[in-house]
Amino acid sequence: xISVHQAIQQIREQNFASKKKQTLRVEDALGxxxxxxxxxxxxxxxxxxxxxxxYAVRFRESENTATSYNLIGEIKAGDAINLKMKPGDxxxxxxxxxxxxxxxxxxxxxxxxxxxTELIIDFAPLVGQxxxxxxxxxxxxxxxxxxxxxxxPVSIGLLKSLGIEKVQVYETPKVTIIVxxxxxxxxxxxxxxxxxxxxxxxxxxxxxxxxxxxxxSVHYAKDTLKDTETIIHxxxxxxxxxxxxxxxxxxxxxxxxxALQNLDVKQLFYKVLQxxxxxxxxxxxxxxxxxxxPGNPASTLTCFYVYVIEFIDRFVGNSHSGLMRVQLxxxxxxxxxxxxTLFLKARVHKNSVEILDHQSSSTVISFAAANALVCIxxxxxxxxxxxxVETLILPYGSSN
Ligand SMILES: Nc1nc2c(c(=O)[nH]1)N[C@H]1C(S)=C(S)[C@@H](COP(=O)(O)OP(=O)(O)OC[C@H]3O[C@@H](n4cnc5c(N)ncnc54)[C@H](O)[C@@H]3O)O[C@H]1N2
Ligand code: MOO
Numbered sequence: 001x002i003s004v005h006q007a008i009q010q011i012r013e014q015n016f017a018s019k020k021k022q023t024l025r026v027e028d029a030l031g032x033x034x035x036x037x038x039x040x041x042x043x044x045x046x047x048x049x050x051x052x053x054x055y056a057v058r059f060r061e062s063e064n065t066a067t068s069y070n071l072i073g074e075i076k077a078g079d080a081i082n083l084k085m086k087p088g089d090x091x092x093x094x095x096x097x098x099x100x101x102x103x104x105x106x107x108x109x110x111x112x113x114x115x116x117t118e119l120i121i122d123f124a125p126l127v128g129q130x131x132x133x134x135x136x137x138x139x140x141x142x143x144x145x146x147x148x149x150x151x152x153p154v155s156i157g158l159l160k161s162l163g164i165e166k167v168q169v170y171e172t173p174k175v176t177i178i179v180x181x182x183x184x185x186x187x188x189x190x191x192x193x194x195x196x197x198x199x200x201x202x203x204x205x206x207x208x209x210x211x212x213x214x215x216x217s218v219h220y221a222k223d224t225l226k227d228t229e230t231i232i233h234x235x236x237x238x239x240x241x242x243x244x245x246x247x248x249x250x251x252x253x254x255x256x257x258x259a260l261q262n263l264d265v266k267q268l269f270y271k272v273l274q275x276x277x278x279x280x281x282x283x284x285x286x287x288x289x290x291x292x293x294p295g296n297p298a299s300t301l302t303c304f305y306v307y308v309i310e311f312i313d314r315f316v317g318n319s320h321s322g323l324m325r326v327q328l329x330x331x332x333x334x335x336x337x338x339x340x341t342l343f344l345k346a347r348v349h350k351n352s353v354e355i356l357d358h359q360s361s362s363t364v365i366s367f368a369a370a371n372a373l374v375c376i377x378x379x380x381x382x383x384x385x386x387x388x389v390e391t392l393i394l395p396y397g398s399s400n
Contacts, residue, residue, distance in 0.1 A: 001271045001278075003378070004306075004341040010268050010282065011311050012321075014289070019317055020171040026159045029151045031212025032169035033317045038145045040162050043135035048099040051130040055112055055119050056093045056103035058085040059127070069119040075100070090119040099131055106130035138162070148319030170317040173240035174215045177204050178231055180247035180256060181295060182223045199364075200245040200293075200300045207304055210395050211312055223247065229259040236263065236288050240315070243308065246295025249279045256292050257281065265290050273378055274341045276361030277303040289315075296361035302343045305373060305394065323373075323395070327388040328353040334376065334383045341378045345370040346391065353391050370394065 002010075021035040050056065057069050069090035075081050077096040085091065085100050093099060093106060105125040113120045138144055144162060145155055151169070159167065177200075184198035185191060201218045208216050217238075221231040228247065235242045247256040257270070265283045272280050276299035281292035291308055293300045305323060313321035331352040336342055345356045345366040353374055358366040373392040376383065383389060 001273050002269050004272055004274050004375075007269055007272045007280070007282070007307065008310060008322075011307060012314065014284075014311070014314065016315050016317070019315075021168050022171050023166050023168050026156055026164055026167055029167050029169055030153065030156060032151050032167075032172065033319075034145055034147055034149045034151065035168040035170050035317065037143055037147045038159065038164065038167065040138045040140055040142055040144045042163060043140045044137040044162060045132050045134065048101070048103075048134055049132040050093045050095055050097050050099050050106050051132055052106055052108045053094050054109040054130065055107050055121075056085070056091045056099045056131075057105055057107060057119070057121075057125060058087055058089050058100075058102055059104045060087045067121050067124065069121075071114060071117045071119050103131075104128070146319065148317055150318055150320070172213045172215065173312065173315055174238065175208055175213055175217075175241045175243060176235035176239040177201050177216060177218045178221055178235055178242065178244045179218065180221045180223060180228060180245065182253070184220075200295065200297055203297065203301055203364075204243055204245065204293075204304060207301070207395075208312075211309060212316075213312065221247075223253040223255065225255045225258060225262075228255040229262055232256075232259050232265075232290075233263055236265070236285050236290070239288055241308075241312070242288060242290045243304075244290065244292040245300055246293075248281050248292040248294055260290065260292065273339075274343065275338050276343065277306075278340070280307065282307070294361070297364045298345070298359075298367055299361040301364070301367060302361075302373065305392065306343060309395075323392040325375075326391050326393065328391045329386045330355065330374070330383055330389045331385065333385045334389075336376050336378075336381050336383075339378055342374075342376040343392075344374045344376065346372045346374040348372045348391060348393065353389060371396070 069088055071090050073083050074092040075097045077094050083091055083100045085102050091100060104127050107121050107125050111121055144158060179198060179201045183195050185195045186198055205216050219231050221228045244256055247254045260283060265285045268282045268284060270281045271278060277294050279294045280303050283290045293303045310322040329352045331354040334355055344359055347354045348371055355374060356366040356369055371394055375390040
């Protein structure tokens, strides 16, 4: 049995140096990881822009205390007019429009009065006010997004605003989910005595999709060594990652461990001093990695969030791997009576984190209400109210 820390270290030690790359249109790259640094091909903004609807002014020669200017023209957004402004001139200007080269400042229209061709303002404008300088957001040639960056909607927007059409990203892994268990029935069928509805495959598939992984197939193995072995054998050939649900404990009908051994899958670790998810297996055959996730639904999902996400982030070259971890004050005292590291379903509130009821690994009712997992290390026996605890924010935790 190894510690949670050792298990995570083992995952981090895997070497994914030769990652496959692919080229995508920027708008198709949501959720992918950039395989190259991207430098700005143009200045942003590409020309001096007005930040307000109002008037561009050029100060009089030696001072800028003037409050009266001569209005000489108008420039709208999209106009390519570079008016030559003399000292004391003003130009009607709009937000996003190109400001004449020699304008010194923009004055908001709310602070101005126009009488015929005279612009009167009741204060002396500051040099550069309400103007966006060329390249002030990003200058041509400087780095817009680094290699390893996770593409979000706004990353797409930034690259689009730089005129970039295509990006190189790392390929996402092909994942096979294998579900074991004779008691499992898919929805749409009626339950017979002793049967339950199968859910882990859909949970894992949805959680993978949320990580940007679309190439996922699901297979079902009966609780026989032959069936388990055949299905794992085929998955090892067809996939980069195999996720197996259930059958990894010590019961007479838990065949996953033996099947993996028979198929020469090298064990990197088996059993972690944690609750839930103690009988977690991690191994490798050739270039394919295998996680055998304990079948209890909350154990399966906890192991996915703590270990599989860490692994996938590294596999796809994400420079930030694993769930975000923050220290938060706990809302009630907590006792760890298990001599194991606990991952507890929890809810982050504004100024604290609350451990939820129903922590059993066979129940997902608290997981459905959770937006975080609190990690209490095995050596911590008691946490007082208000003490800081390590809190892992679930992928949807910031939005619910
Ligand atoms: N003698 C011992 N028994 C058990 C130990 C142990 O150390 N000694 N460990 C327990 C722990 S901890 C866990 S976790 C489970 C893990 O067992 P398996 O990985 O072999 O999982 P199963 O037995 O196949 O299933 C456990 C539980 O979860 C339900 N299940 C499984 N798959 C699904 C699914 N796809 N959808 C919904 N529900 C599923 C299954 O019906 C069982 O109730 O072992 C303990 N036993
Ligand atoms: O470790 Mo098991 O996952 O408690 O139920």
